[in-house]
Amino acid sequence: MDTLHPAPRNPALTADVAVIGAGIIGLGIAHEARRSGRSVVVIDPAPATGATFAAAGMLAPVSELHYQEEDLLELMLASSQLWPGFVEGLQSAARGTGYRTTPTLAVGADAADRRAFADLRDVQLGLSLEIRALPLREAREREPLLSPQISCAFEIPGDHQVDPRRLAATILESLGRHSPEAASWVDGVTDGFLLNTAAAGLLWEDAKGEDARVAGVLLADGAMVRATETVLANGLGASALEGLPEGLVLPLRPVYGDILRLRVPRHLQPLLTATVRGLVRGVPVYIVPRDDGTVVIGASQREDGPSSASVVSAGGVYQLLRDAQVLLPAVAELELLESTARARPGTPDNAPLLGRVGTAAPRAGRDGGQLPGLIVATGFFRHGVLLTPAAASICVGLMDGRRDERWTRFRPDRFPNSLHPAPATIKEHA
Secondary structure, eight states: OOOSSSOOSSOOEEEEEEEEOOSHHHHHHHHHHHHTTOOEEEEOSSTTOSHHHHOOOEEOTTTTOOTTOGGGHHHHHHHHHHHHHHHHTTTTSSSOOOOBOOOEEEEESSHHHHHHHHHHHHHHHHTTOOOEEOOHHHHHHHSTTSOTTOOEEEEETTOEEOOHHHHHHHHHHHHTOOOTTSTTOOTTSBTTTEEOSOEEEEEEESTTSTTOEEEEEEETTSOEEEEEEEEEOOGGGGGGOBTOOTTOOOOOEEEEEEEEEEEOOGGGOSSOSSOEEEEETTEEEEEEEOTTSEEEEEOOOBOOOGGGTTOOOHHHHHHHHHHHHHHOGGGGGSEEEEEEEEEEEEOTTSOOEEEOOBBSSOOTTSTTTBOTTEEEEEOOGGGTTTTHHHHHHHHHHHHTTOOOGGGGGGOTTOSTTOOBOSOSSOEEOO
16 A cells, blocks of 8 residues: 555654644634543644734624625624633633624725625625614714714624734643643643644545544654544645545635734824724725734735735735725824735635535445544635634534534535545555
């Protein structure tokens, strides 16, 4: 049988769950798996430095509703409802999460933007979402630095925010708060849970037989992690792993975005008390205040090739600053601290790849023909932060043998030609 790597040089590590990827999705799943009583290994050479590092952290199921993406709405609303409990489980950490429940304001720059917001509001109200038109005077009383020239304002009570960088750091801190005597501790890794190395592929048991299952992770250095459950949560990298089930296609595409961080001078603080989402001549822009006296402005969106993964576009920065100033003229007085570009993993229908993978045919005693040991959680595109609690809950439910039929529409093998028998090129553990 062909193998992916030379024989491992080191003894295999063992855990209940191996999570490939320490972005916000992977960390959220690891946190929930640990809370369920499982030992967890998180595998990532640079935790929380990808899309999570650039994300603004808007928890916006109402604002993020896009035409022809209504199938996502139920999942976004469900995840939004999970956020208070998700954060509550992390409150003992010292650094906090930056979670705010202040309503979001949506504002338009001109008459065309007002009409676009009004049309979208009709769709939102038709779906029983809560959004309220605000008199312009009331909007400016709430946020005095808004431009007097804005054409419309809406309050969205259910759209909130979190600070993804603080959240990721808090989860990492929380996962590390256990002792070597604890059942959750995994020997041979940092803080009993973290492997700062890259995953190369999947480890299999009985690969060609009727009892084929994923049994862990092969690492780039030739070592391995044996696990009862393996979660692919490494964003765009998931499709490049070796040993994926034969025929499985994870149709991920990189969508790049520029985002800015700026410091607010003391005499302008607070610049805003709530997230402002705007349209300026039909182009979206948002301004998100942070607890530390900074704001985040974003985000451009482009699909212009892999060489742009971390390259900030001068045109994107110009557009963001220009449009933000139309809505909030005081932006011109802020200090530019950082410009960041990252790629987010998109899919053909802009919905996540979330769940177990099917087998070629159902097998007796096997949850409707589901491949054991493997869960996919990637392709979250614009919604990774918002959907973290839902993804974590769904994945741990699958580990517990519970499958919520509402979410089978997001199965990772839902696209044509994605159903498969056993893998052809794999590595079995001894």
